[in-house]
Amino acid sequence: xxxxxxxxxxxxxxxxxxxxxxxxxxxxxxxxxxxxxxxxxxxxxxxxxxxxxxxxxxxxxxxxxxxxxxxxxxxxxxxxxxxxxxxxxxxxxxxxxxxxxxxxxxxxxxxxxxxxxxxxxxxxxxxxxxxxxxxxxxxxxxxxxxxxxxxxxxxxxxxxxxxxxxxxxxxxxxxxxxxxxxxxxxxxxxxxxxxxxxxxxxxxxxxxxxxxxxxxxxxxxxxxxxxxxxxxxxxxxxxxxxxxxxxxxxxxxxxxxxxxxxxxxxxxxxxxxxxxxxxxxxxxxxxxxxxxxxxxxxxxxxxxxxxxxxxxxxxxxxxxxxxxxxxxxxxxxxxxxxxxxxxxxxxxxxxxxxxxxxxxxxxxxxxxxxxxxxxxxxxxxxxxxxxxxxxxxxxxxxxxxxxxxxxxxxxxxxxxxxxxx
Amino acid sequence: xxxxxxxxxxxxxxxxxxxxxxxxxxxxxxxxxxxxxxxxxxxxxxxxxxxxxxxxxxxxxxxxxxxxxxxxxxxxxxxxxxxxxxxxxxxxxxxxxxxxxxxxxxxxxxxxxxxxxxxxxxxxxxxxxxxxxxxxxxxxxxxxxxxxxxxxxxxxxxxxxxxxxxxxxxxxxxxxxxxxxxxxxxxxxxxxxxxxxxxxxxxxxxxxxxxxxxxxxxxxxxxxxxxxxxxxxxxxxxxxxxxxxxxxxxxxxxxxxxxxxxxxxxxxxxxxxxxxxxxxxxxxxxxxxxxxxxxxxxxxxxxxxxxxxxxxxxxxxxxxxxxxxxxxxxxxxxxxxxxxxxxxxxxxxxxxxxxxxxxxxxxxxxxxxxxxxxxxxxxxxxxxxxxxxxxxxxxxxxxxxxxxxxxxxxxxxxxxxxxxx
Numbered sequence: 089x090x091x092x093x094x095x096x097x098x099x100x101x102x103x104x105x106x107x108x109x110x111x112x113x114x115x116x117x118x119x120x121x122x123x124x125x126x127x128x129x130x131x132x133x134x135x136x137x138x139x140x141x142x143x144x145x146x147x148x149x150x151x152x153x154x155x156x157x158x159x160x161x162x163x164x165x166x167x168x169x170x171x172x173x174x175x176x177x178x179x180x181x182x183x184x185x186x187x188x189x190x191x192x193x194x195x196x197x198x199x200x201x202x203x204x205x206x207x208x209x210x211x212x213x214x215x216x217x218x219x220x221x222x223x224x225x226x227x228x229x230x231x232x233x234x235x236x237x238x239x240x241x242x243x244x245x246x247x248x249x250x251x252x253x254x255x256x257x258x259x260x261x262x263x264x265x266x267x268x269x270x271x272x273x274x275x276x277x278x279x280x281x282x283x284x285x286x287x288x289x290x291x292x293x294x295x296x297x298x299x300x301x302x303x304x305x306x307x308x309x310x311x312x313x314x315x316x317x318x319x320x321x322x323x324x325x326x327x328x329x330x331x332x333x334x335x336x337x338x339x340x341x342x343x344x345x346x347x348x349x350x351x352x353x354x355x356x357x358x359x360x361x362x363x364x365x366x367x368x369x370x371x372x373x374x375x376x377x378x379x380x381x382x383x384x385x386x387x388x389x390x391x392x393x394x395x396x397x398x399x400x401x402x403x404x405x406x407x408x409x410x411x412x413x414x415x416x417x418x419x420x421x422x423x424x425x426x427x428x429x430x431x432x433x434x435x436x437x438x439x440x441x442x443x444x445x446x447x448x449x450x451x452x453x454x455x456x457x458x459x460x461x462x463x464x465x466x467x468x469x470x471x472x473x474x475x476x477x478x479x480x481x482x483x484x485x486x487x488x489x490x491x492x493x494x495x496x497x498x499x500x501x502x503x504x505x506x507x508x509x
Numbered sequence: 510x511x512x513x514x515x516x517x518x519x520x521x522x523x524x525x526x527x528x529x530x531x532x533x534x535x536x537x538x539x540x541x542x543x544x545x546x547x548x549x550x551x552x553x554x555x556x557x558x559x560x561x562x563x564x565x566x567x568x569x570x571x572x573x574x575x576x577x578x579x580x581x582x583x584x585x586x587x588x589x590x591x592x593x594x595x596x597x598x599x600x601x602x603x604x605x606x607x608x609x610x611x612x613x614x615x616x617x618x619x620x621x622x623x624x625x626x627x628x629x630x631x632x633x634x635x636x637x638x639x640x641x642x643x644x645x646x647x648x649x650x651x652x653x654x655x656x657x658x659x660x661x662x663x664x665x666x667x668x669x670x671x672x673x674x675x676x677x678x679x680x681x682x683x684x685x686x687x688x689x690x691x692x693x694x695x696x697x698x699x700x701x702x703x704x705x706x707x708x709x710x711x712x713x714x715x716x717x718x719x720x721x722x723x724x725x726x727x728x729x730x731x732x733x734x735x736x737x738x739x740x741x742x743x744x745x746x747x748x749x750x751x752x753x754x755x756x757x758x759x760x761x762x763x764x765x766x767x768x769x770x771x772x773x774x775x776x777x778x779x780x781x782x783x784x785x786x787x788x789x790x791x792x793x794x795x796x797x798x799x800x801x802x803x804x805x806x807x808x809x810x811x812x813x814x815x816x817x818x819x820x821x822x823x824x825x826x827x828x829x830x831x832x833x834x835x836x837x838x839x840x841x842x843x844x845x846x847x848x849x850x851x852x853x854x855x856x857x858x859x860x861x862x863x864x865x866x867x868x869x870x871x872x873x874x875x876x877x878x879x880x881x882x883x884x885x886x887x888x889x890x891x892x893x894x895x896x897x898x899x900x901x902x903x904x905x906x907x908x909x910x911x912x913x914x915x916x917x918x919x920x921x922x923x924x925x926x927x928x929x930x
Contacts, residue, residue, distance in 0.1 A: 241733050246688065247681045253736075254678035257671045264667055267830050276835045298845045301836040305849055309831050312662050315674075316734045409688050410733060412726040414697045424719045428726055 095166060095197055098150050100125040103137055107148065112192040112201050117141040129156070130210075133164065133341065138204055145206065146191065151198035151341070158455075164261060168341040169198035171259040175343030176200075178252075178318055182238040186231045187337055205336055208329035212459050215325060215362040216369055218379045225386045227335035228328070228355060229393025236348040237401045239318035241410040249408075253315050253345050262342045266321065270446055271308035274453040275301050283453050284461075286471035290478060291453060303485040304449075307442045315345035323351040324358040324447070326458070349439025352394060357444030357481070359387040360501055361451060361460055364477040367509070368464030380505070384498045391440075391494045395433060402429045438488045441497070445485025448477050476504050516587060516618055519571050521546040524558055528569065533613040533622050538562040550577070551631075554585070554762065559625055566627065567612060572619035572762070578877065585682060589762040590619035592680040596764030597621075599673075599739055604655040607648065608758055626757055629750035633880050636746060636783040637790055639800045646807045648756035649749070649776060650814025657769040658822045660739035662831040670829075674736050674766050683763045687742065691867055692729035695874040696722050704874045705882075707892035711899060712874060724906040725870075728863045736766035744772040745779040745868070747879070770860025773815060778865030778902070780808040781922055782872060782881055785898040788930070789885030801926070805919045812861075812915045816854060823850045859909045862918070866906025869898050897925050 098106060107113050108120030117123055122141040129136035129149075133156050137148040151169040155162040173193040180187040188203040214221065241249055273281055275295055283291055294300065320327065321342030329336045363383045370376040402425075406413065416424035451458045452474045461477075464470035480501050484491075491497055519527060528534050529541030538544055543562040550557035550570075554577050558569040572590040576583040594614040601608040609624040635642065662670055694702055696716055704712055715721065741748065742763030750757045784804045791797040823846075827834065837845035872879050873895045882898075885891035901922050905912075912918055 241730075246685055246733070250678045250681045250684070254675035257675035257678070260668045260671045263671070264830070267667065272830075272833065272835055276840060278835075295840060298842060298848070301833070301845060302848055302852070305831065305833040305836065306852065308833075309662075309853075312667070312831060313737045314734055315736050409685070409693075410726065410730050412693065412722070412729075414693055414699075415722040415726065419697060419716060421719060424722060427719070427723055431723070431727065 095153070097152060098135060098137065098148065098199075100127050100137065103139065103148065107201075110192065110201070113139070113146065116144040116146055116191070118143050133168070140204075145204040147188070147202050147204045149200045149202065166198035167258065168262055169193070169200065170195055171256065171262070171343055172339075172341035173200060174255065175318065175320070175340035178239065179235050179320065179337070179340060179343075183231045183234040186227065186335065205329050208331045208334065208336060211325040211328040211330050212362075214330055215383070216365070216460055216463060218370060218375060220382055221330050221332070221335070223333060224330060224335055225389025226393050229390045230397045231335075231337060232352055232355070232390070233394045233397035233401060235320070236317045236351060237398055237405070240316055240348070241408045242402070242406055243408050246409045252318060256318065256344050259342075259344050262321070263344045266342060266344075267308060267312060269455055270450045271304050271311065273455065274450045275304055280455040281453060282455070282457075284467060284471045284474055286467055287452070287474060290475055294449065294453065294478065297482065299486045300482055303442060303488070304446055307439075307446050307485070310347050310439060310442070311350060314347040316347045317345065319344055319346045319351050321346070321350070323354040324458075325355070325362060347439050349436045350443050352391070352436060353440035353443030354447050355390060356387050356440060357447035358458070359383055359390070360444065360480060361448055361458060361477050363501060364473050364480070364505065365460035365464065367505070368461070368469050368473045384501060388494050388498060398433065399429060441484045441488035441491055445481040445483070445488065448481025448484070452478055472508065476508050479504050516574070518573060519556060519558065519569065519620070521548050521558065524560065524569065528622075531613065531622070534560070534567065537565040537567055537612070539564050554578070554589070561625075566625040568609070568623050568625045570621045570623065587619035588679070589683055590614070590621065591616055592677065592683070592764055593760075593762035594621060595676065596739065596741070596761035599660065600656050600741060600758070600761060600764075603659040604652045607652045607756065626750050629752045629755065629757060632746040632749040632751050633783070635751055636804070637786070637881055637884060639791060639796060641800075641803055642751050642753070642756070644754060645751060645756050646810025647814050650811045651818045652756075652758060653773055653776070653811070654815045654818035654822060656741070657738045657772060658819055658826070661737055661769070662829045663823070663827055664829050667830045673739060677739065677765050680765050683742070684765045687763060688729060688733060690876055691871050692725050692732065694876065695871045696725055701876045702874055703876070703878075705888060705892045705895055707888055708873070708895060711896055715870065715874065715899065718903070720907045721903055724863060724909070725867055728860075728867050728906070731768050731860060731863070732771060735768040737768045738766065740765055740767045740772050742767070742772070744775040745879075746776070746783060768860050770857045771864050773812070773857060774861035774864030775868050776811060777808050777861060778868035779879070780804055780811070781865065781901060782869055782879060782898050784922060785894050785901070785926065786881035786885065788926070789882070789890050789894045805922060809915050809919060819854065820850060862905045862909035862912055866902040866904070866909065869902030869905070873899055893929065897929050900925050
């Protein structure tokens with residue numbers, strides 16, 4: 089559909105000539121002479137352009153044949169654009185309005201043209217800046233419940249779900265990245281790792297921590313084998329864009345079938361890391377304390393809204409081969425169905441804590457770090473924040489079945505912060 | 510490759526003309542004039558012919574486009590021959606010599622030509638006849654350990670395993686049968702069910718048993734979602750052929766990725782049902798007691814050999830992305846790897862008991878019954894045997910995490926038998 093084949097990466101200068109005769113572009117922007125193009129990709133994998141004119145704007149996202157975060161030495165298949173496209177259409181249908189609209193997908197060029205979200209910013213930046221987002225927790229909790237429930241055997245026809253499992257099983261490369269980068273690399277002396285030098289002693293402790301490593305491998309097995317639902321697969325605060333009133337989820341190229349707790353735990357783990365990073369960004373008397381408390385409250389809201397929405401969908405939309413209505417509601421035993429729900433939520437919860445704890449390690453000791461910590465310039469201050477996050481992550485991963493409520497996790501997190509200061 | 514297209518079922522009379530110019534046939538049997546053909550299929554789904562001549566014999570197995578057990582009113586895709594072929598080649602390579610040799614597969618005719626096992630009989634018949642098989646437990650325990658271990662992420666390259674998951678995800682139809690026939694049908698008034706009339710009161714109790722139904726749905730979710738390894742998928746005593754010294758596993762058309770405990774539990778559940786059926790077949794003083802004890806011992810051997818062989822493979826062959834060697838052995842912590850093994854074996858064990866307990870219900874209250882019970886002509890006597898099997902199955906499914914050893918299960922089973930007589 090696009091002007092050139094085979095695949096060739098776009099550049100800001102070549103973009104108008106190459107995309108200038110696409111109705112998906114000209115219909116929104118007018119003719120290419122009036123376009124302004126900026127490359128804004130700050131992720132790890134892709135080119136991202138904002139194309140604007142006096143009448144409109146779009147985002148053009150193109151996969152690169154290597155991992156941008158590492159360079160051309162780490163080649164990476166362009167297929168991920170294909171998987172992202174299929175994930176976006178599915179996730180978007182499961183929680184309408186929570187993902188950017190997709191205007192065009194071109195498989196040969198590994199390219200998507202999509203809605204330009206404005207005035208949205210990446211949530212990580214908002215959390216570093218100390219901005220409050222009143223509706224965020226509700227939006228994200230509901231998004232997680234709707235996409236995870238509706239992509240599972242509790243909702244989908246089993247033949248359709250199996251066809252989808254087969255389709256997304258092809259996303260091997262990006263899954264393989266998750267599997268190694270998350271669950272093993274941080275726990276041994278892998279050359280891809282890096283860490284704040286002042287954490288050297290901590291690193292030694294982590295790599296000798298048998299219980300933590302057992303937890304990491306148990307969570308890895310859950311991730312690899314439990315094809316419970318279609319995950320976003322990279323559900324951190326860098327994959328969320330926010331405005332004062334709106335929340336959108338972007339970047340689904342890591343989509344894969346996996347356990348529901350993975351998306352939930354990735355998000356919660358990143359919120360708890362954002363909490364521990366606050367001490368590096370602002371003093372308590374400059375609103376740091378209040379903002380930290382708000383982040384804890386945000387995590388609680390995400391989980392509580394998730395539980396409420398998931399329970400609602402369970403009672404009102406449940407079907408599929410795992411629904412079990414023929415055994416409970418249809419035999420006048422709705423209580424049995426509620427007990428099933430409790431069991432499932434308990435599993436999602438302990439999984440989420442396990443995945444959160446591992447996420448809090450791999451973002452500090454592994455390859456891909458997060459701006460919340462990286463922007464703390466002073467090394468000892470950064471290391472202190474990271475140490476607290478590691479301490480919390482360790483308890484969450486190892487003792488994931490010991491926490492009954494998210495209030496207990498908030499207590500753990502706040503307690504580690506208080507004792508350290 | 511075969512003489513006719515499109516697909517057409519073979520008949521004893523047409524088989525020599527249709528297969529008479531295949532070198533896979535004539536090389537083993539000589540020219541078609543000398544063939545003797547018998548149709549022997551007593552399974553639920555397929556045509557099975559034994560073709561013999563003075564110089565050799567083969568088995569010809571052809572899928573029918575409907576479920577033979579029900580009739581043409583239940584149409585069924587011929588694809589299952591394709592999945593069986595792919596499963597046989599994989600399982601056969603993982604435990605060489607334990608499956609029949611495959612001489613030819615013709616996808617268009619849904620047909621396999623394979624080794625004729627002689628003097629083997631179906632294990633169920635041997636168990637009804639009261640025959641002892643000294644090497645059987647070791648063969649089956651080792652077969653389960655080797656196929657389940659080597660088909661998992663503990664052994665396979667992750668990209669290859671994912672490609673296989675995608676391939677077998679296509680076996681939707683037969684998986685769907687398992688999913689409903691096993692895990693839900695027996696627990697509600699499904700028209701496909703049947704049961705010995707004298708069990709009417711028991712059926713009412715089962716369908717009101719909330720804990721049992723919760724267990725059934727939990728096991729269903731494990732089966733549907735946990736893509737741990739390539740299962741045989743129909744690993745009961747009707748899928749095993751035995752001679753005095755040899756054991757072979759046949760009929761892999763239900764192959765699917767699923768939890769290791771499924772094959773283990775299917776087999777154990779069928780052994781325990783064979784135990785409870787003995788009272789219908791022979792009096793204690795006619796050797797019934799000794800044979801019953803041998804069946805319990807057989808189940809114990811299967812599990813103990815499974816554990817020993819699985820542990821050996823774990824220590825000597827473990828690799829793959831779930832192996833975790835980089836975290837344990839490579840950091841001089843072999844004990845960590847042993848703890849991982851214990852955790853995995855504990856999960857396989859409780860899964861196996863759960864699946865066994867459900868199998869013991871669906872074979873008595875669902876669609877597909879077993880000869881061990883069906884050949885007990887006197888109804889009240891049959892019902893008594895079936896009632897004891899249901900009582901044991903219920904405890905195994907509901908309390909699957911409460912049994913530490915298989916000796917405890919033997920005690921449960923023997924205790925139910927003793928109290929009832």
